Amino acid sequence: MIQDITPERYDNHYVEQLPGPEDWLLVYRNGEVLCRLSGNEIVYPKVKEICQEAMDMAYLFSISKERFFLLRSDLEKGPEGYTWEKPPVFRSARPKYLGFAGITGQQLDSWYRSNRFCGGCGAPMVPDHKERMVRCEKCGNLVYPKICPGVIVAVTDGNRLLLTKYANRPGTVNYALVAGFTEIGETLEETVQREVMEEVGLKVKNLRYYKSQPWSFSSTLLCGFYCEVDGSTKIRLDTEELAVAEWFEREEIPLEDDGVSLTREMIERFKTGKPFGDHAK
Secondary structure: OOOOOOOOOEEOOOOOOOOOOOOEEEOEEOOEEEEEEEOOEEEOOEHHHHOOOOOOEEEEEEEOOEEEEEEOOOOOOOOOOOEEEOOOHHHHOEOHHHHHHHHHHHHHHHHHHHOOEOOOOOOEEEEOOOOOOEEEOOOOOEEOOOOEEEEEEEEEEOOEEEEEEEOOOOOOOOOEOEEEEOOOOOOHHHHHHHHHHHHHOOOEEEEEEEEEEEEHHHOEEEEEEEEEEOOOOOOOOOOOOEEEEEEEEHHHOOOOOOOOOHHHHHHHHHHOOOOOOOOOO
């Protein structure tokens, strides 16, 4: 999956620090990242290529002792050879750890941009010096990075798996699994049951947790579950959420693992008959 960057090691422990000239600098503008591409090979600028006086930079994280900083000042044009690219570039980027760094940095960039001013009183927010947090010096409001929990659900019926396609996404060709965000006051297991009932009208049982995935494309922490249909297998489609929902025999499942998403890994695991109980390896 996109976060599987072994042998590299991701360290998100926040310690306020100043950038050095050889550190990576992640720069975003209108949802795009500044990078240099050669096929799938991706490179970000180093601090020394962009750094100017009065530029606002924030430490993000390190990967195998390589440090990554975020440029919080606006930049209209990068150094020669760099272009602005959309987030899908991170899915196939190589080396893989730089793709993961790019999308993780974009999640943090979005959080910083969304919290420049206090949601309570409107005063400017200032960064804390001890942890990843911004605070309002006027009313005391504290804001930490936002993570939205959600579920990916593989509904099974013996040798069959339920696959779906989202509505209102023209040109969508890939099948997916039932998915949705956890509501306030709801457990992850209750989210599974509610989303399956809402989207395809099925009751489920025997929920088995598989694994989780940070999905920075939507600031989400995804939790994967397998479950069995409980009773009728007749689908009642919510056409506002889904365009298609179909049962597929194991041998007829049309997807293979793309090495990026939890959804594809779960589909591929069922298709090939691999174990998918709690903490399956």
